[in-house]
Amino acid sequence: MTKKKRENLGVAQEIDGLEEKLSRCRKDLEAVTSQLYRAELSPEDRRSLEKEKHTLMNKASKYEKELKLLRHENRKNTLLSVAIFTVFALLYAYWTM
Known part of the structure; x- marks a missing residue:
């Protein structure tokens, strides 16, 4: 996601959006995989489905990496908020007194 677009969304909203995309991607991947193993396919159709499966796997991997980074950023923001709150409380x- 571009930095400018990320500035307009909160980290939690970005995480939610990516989780939805990842979920859809995994469902599509599951559907393609089941098609590959259930039906008798011509070599062309099989290659096409395998290519689609590979593309979906790459997309899912990309989403997972981005989610990992966003969750790390979210943890940092949370820790910073807790630290600031603690300082003010002290x-x-x-x-x-």
């Missing part, structure tokens, strides 16, 4: 406790 400052508040110090000044009110």
Whole structure:
């Protein structure tokens, strides 16, 4: 996802969107795989389905890598938020004593 587009969305929304894309991709991959093993196919059809399967596997792999990066970024943001909250809580406790 481009950086400009990412600025407009929250990390959690990006994660949700990617999870949906990954889910659809996996369902499509499952459908293609079942077609490959169920039906008797001509060599051309088999090659076409295998090519589609390979493409879907690459796409799923790309989505998984991007999800991993986004989840890491989300963890960093969460830790930063907790750290800032803790600092403010400590400052508040110090000044009110």
